[in-house]
Amino acid sequence: MVQRVGQRAASVQQLLLSLVMEEDELCFPELFNTSCRRPKRPYFENMLICIPLSSISLLTVILNLLVIISIAHFRQLHATTNLLLLSLAVSDFFVGILMFFEIVVIEGCWFLSNLMCILYQYLAYMITSSSIGTMVIISIDRYVAICYPLHYSFKITIQRVQMCVCLCWICSVVFQSLVLHDVLKQPGGFNSCFGECVFVINYIAGLFDLVFSFIAPITVIVLLYVRVFVVAVSQARIMRSQLAPVRLQKSVTVTVKKSELKAARTLGVVILVFLMCMCPYYCLTLSGQSNVFNSSSGAFVICLFYFNSCLNPIIYAFFYPWFRKSIKLIVTFQILQPDSCEANML
Numbered sequence: 284m285v286q287r288v289g290q291r292a293a294s295v296q297q298l299l300l301s302l303v304m305e306e307d308e309l310c311f312p313e314l315f316n317t318s319c320r321r322p323k324r325p326y327f328e329n330m331l332i333c334i335p336l337s338s339i340s341l342l343t344v345i346l347n348l349l350v351i352i353s354i355a356h357f358r359q360l361h362a363t364t365n366l367l368l369l370s371l372a373v374s375d376f377f378v379g380i381l382m383f384f385e386i387v388v389i390e391g392c393w394f395l396s397n398l399m400c401i402l403y404q405y406l407a408y409m410i411t412s413s414s415i416g417t418m419v420i421i422s423i424d425r426y427v428a429i430c431y432p433l434h435y436s437f438k439i440t441i442q443r444v445q446m447c448v449c450l451c452w453i454c455s456v457v458f459q460s461l462v463l464h465d466v467l468k469q470p471g472g473f474n475s476c477f478g479e480c481v482f483v484i485n486y487i488a489g490l491f492d493l494v495f496s497f498i499a500p501i502t503v504i505v506l507l508y509v510r511v512f513v514v515a516v517s518q519a520r521i522m523r524s525q526l527a528p529v530r531l532q533k534s535v536t537v538t539v540k541k542s543e544l545k546a547a548r549t550l551g552v553v554i555l556v557f558l559m560c561m562c563p564y565y566c567l568t569l570s571g572q573s574n575v576f577n578s579s580s581g582a583f584v585i586c587l588f589y590f591n592s593c594l595n596p597i598i599y600a601f602f603y604p605w606f607r608k609s610i611k612l613i614v615t616f617q618i619l620q621p622d623s624c625e626a627n628m629l
Contacts, residue, residue, distance in 0.1 A: 310392035310478030319478035321392055336386050336586055339593050342381030344555045346596035347372045353609035356618055359603060359628045362442045365426075367421050368599070370448045374414040375592035381407055382589050393480035397471030400480040405467065408459045408492075415500045416451040418557055420444075421550055422507040455521075458495065464487045497565045504554055512551070534562075549602040553595055560591035605629055 311318040311556045350372035383401045393400055424444075428435045460467065464482045465484045484492070563584045599606040605628040612618050612626065 310394070314477050315321060317477050319392060319476040324584055333386055336589070338585065338602055340379050340386075343382065343589070343593040346374060347376040347379060349610055349613060350441050350599065350606070352405065352613055352618070356624050357605075357609060357628050358624050359626070360609075361437050361441070363441060364421075364424055366441065366444045366448065367417060370451070371414060371417045371595060372434060374410045375416065375595055378414070378589060378592040379412070385585065385589065391480045394478065395480075397474070401466060401470045401482070402461075403480070405459060405463055405481050408463060409455050412455040412459055412496050413452050415496060415561075417448070418554060419500050419503055420447050420451060422504045422511075422554065425511050425550055426507045430514050445488060447498065451469060458587050459492075459575070462492045464488070468480050483508060493565070497561070501558065501561075504558075508551055508554060515548075549598065551624035552602070553598055555578060556594050556598065560594070564588040 308321050310321060351369060354365050354369040354372070381403065424439060427439055431438070439627040462484065463482070465485065465488075466473070473481050475481075564587070567584055596606075600610070608628055612623070617623060
């Protein structure tokens with residue numbers, strides 16, 4: 284009899300312990316029946332995801348803020364190509380901020396409102412779309428600079444670049460508003476429980492987003508840069524041939540300046556890194572599996588997707604002397620001095 288009572292007490296204790304553990308796994312323990320459950324992951328795996336993502340997020344915000352301040356403050360950097368880099372840095376800056384919210388999503392519990400969930404998703408789509416659009420404009424800029432150097436200063440002006448950048452951001456806002464129309468109309472309508480932040484895009488909208496936000500821009504970027512590479516190689520050969528005294532007098536071919544070739548090479552590295560970071564994400568999207576991003580490999584692909592925004596300023600630091608010089612002036616607070624915007628940066 285005593286043994287049976289002991290067994291019952293032990294079973295009751297195990298039941299209570301399981302209930303307590305079950306409540307601890309809920310996003311909102313007070314909403315036992317309707318709360319979402321936190322996905323079970325080893326502690327080491329959670330740290331392996333959250334720590335790198337937090338570090339990348341902070342580094343992305345700081346580095347892109349330095350790019351924004353540099354180009355916006357120093358007048359000598361107000362060139363057409365740098366304005367495109369400024370647009371890219373602004374989008375990358377917001378990507379760094381959105382990474383903090385991505386950590387919450389990966390953790391499995393969304394503690395903010397449904398409106399904030401929709402706003403986060405909309406901004407993520409819109410900023411990514413504007414980044415890709417800016418990459419296309421950068422490719423066009425380098426294409427004209429390398430292939431039509433005599434017409435570059437007439438075709439690519441500050442005003443036209445500003446207009447193109449504004450149109451890029453406006454088109455991204457309008458396009459993603461159409462793609463996420465159903466999601467924006469019903470905030471939280473696709474959530475199955477409290478503490479979830481999910482959204483569902485219908486097949487047609489998803490197909491349009493895939494074509495116009497990835498396939499078409501990537502195709503344009505690759506085609507333009509293949510052409511730029513071919514012309515740049517031929518121009519480099521002409522420049523080397525002009526160094527010979529015999530051919531120097533006979534050559535009447537107009538060649539591209541070395542600065543333009545260097546800019547094309549630098550931006551080519553930016554675009555190559557961009558493709559390497561973006562393609563795995565869209566390849567997983569094409570797989571059609573809804574839960575693929577909940578896995579460890581999916582989390583790695585998301586980190587790689589966001590890591591691109593951190594890499595761009597690092598590439599500038601390696602290839603652009605003006606960026607290294609501007610960082611020194613910003614960190615030492617010399618930009619606070621009068622007429623610091625007139626400093627010689629090139």
